[in-house]
Amino acid sequence: MFEAIAFYLFAFLTIVMFYITVTTSQALYALTALAAGMIFISAFFFILGADFLGAVQIVVYSGAVMALYAFGMMFFDTTRDLKEKQGNKYVVVGLSTIAAVLVVLIFMAPIISENITALYPIGDGGNTQEIGMVLFTKYLVPFEVAAVMLLVAMISGIVLAGKKMDESLTLQSEEEINEKASK
Amino acid sequence: MMEIGLNHYLVLSTILFCIGLVGVMRRKNLLMLFFATEILLNSVNIAFAAISHFHGDLTGQMFAFFVIAIAASEVAVGLGLLIVWHKRHNNIDLDTMSTMKG
Numbered sequence: 001m002f003e004a005i006a007f008y009l010f011a012f013l014t015i016v017m018f019y020i021t022v023t024t025s026q027a028l029y030a031l032t033a034l035a036a037g038m039i040f041i042s043a044f045f046f047i048l049g050a051d052f053l054g055a056v057q058i059v060v061y062s063g064a065v066m067a068l069y070a071f072g073m074m075f076f077d078t079t080r081d082l083k084e085k086q087g088n089k090y091v092v093v094g095l096s097t098i099a100a101v102l103v104v105l106i107f108m109a110p111i112i113s114e115n116i117t118a119l120y121p122i123g124d125g126g127n128t129q130e131i132g133m134v135l136f137t138k139y140l141v142p143f144e145v146a147a148v149m150l151l152v153a154m155i156s157g158i159v160l161a162g163k164k165m166d167e168s169l170t171l172q173s174e175e176e177i178n179e180k181a182s183k
Numbered sequence: 184m185m186e187i188g189l190n191h192y193l194v195l196s197t198i199l200f201c202i203g204l205v206g207v208m209r210r211k212n213l214l215m216l217f218f219a220t221e222i223l224l225n226s227v228n229i230a231f232a233a234i235s236h237f238h239g240d241l242t243g244q245m246f247a248f249f250v251i252a253i254a255a256s257e258v259a260v261g262l263g264l265l266i267v268w269h270k271r272h273n274n275i276d277l278d279t280m281s282t283m284k285g
Contacts, residue, residue: 001185003187004186019202021219030215030218041229050244053248061251065221068259072214076214104196104230121241122241131241131248135248153256153260157263159263
């Protein structure tokens, strides 16, 4: 009963927030609506018993990603209204619906056949403990690869948006860089 | 109706995915395009967590974690590139970057 109420409430809130995000012409409204939607999505994870995932969702999305976007928006002129593509609205909505339904069908087809068995069944320990056990035994290599990927992303972010804002390696020509290096 | 099953979550995930796709298709501003991609990734995460819960398998949650990691690095690299582009051309409209010459 309460699960149903929570599900419908958060489903409504999430859909409204994301609808605002994709339709508003103000970048700040879009950013705040997106952050609210992320928080509401973490509620689904808590309902589903994935406590650790919900906490990670709040920390990573509403914390790190939103802070990064807010930081990035300081560089852009967000006060002016955004221009939008003037396409046929019905074609866009229809194509999106068809594509989304197709994606869900493709991924659900093997699951609906009910032939699958749980590879790593959920035990009776806490959710965080179970995830730790699976993540650091069965998924250790993908975990390390993801760590290297995050490191690469961090380095590229530093190089691109760098500390010295007035002189950027990516904006200079080869000669300027060589000249600086020889000094 | 009152019993929430796997299908409810999958329908919700589909709706959110639709919203994200509409955003990707009709946005002209690249920052707004990034917001729409975040919506896409989040809707898939809901489906992963729901399947993980209703089939008693932790693999779905693992995939959701890696999706979150990919989303974080995508934002870092994408925003860096966006800042460089904005410094050069002083706008971030998609129509101005249709050619690939540096």
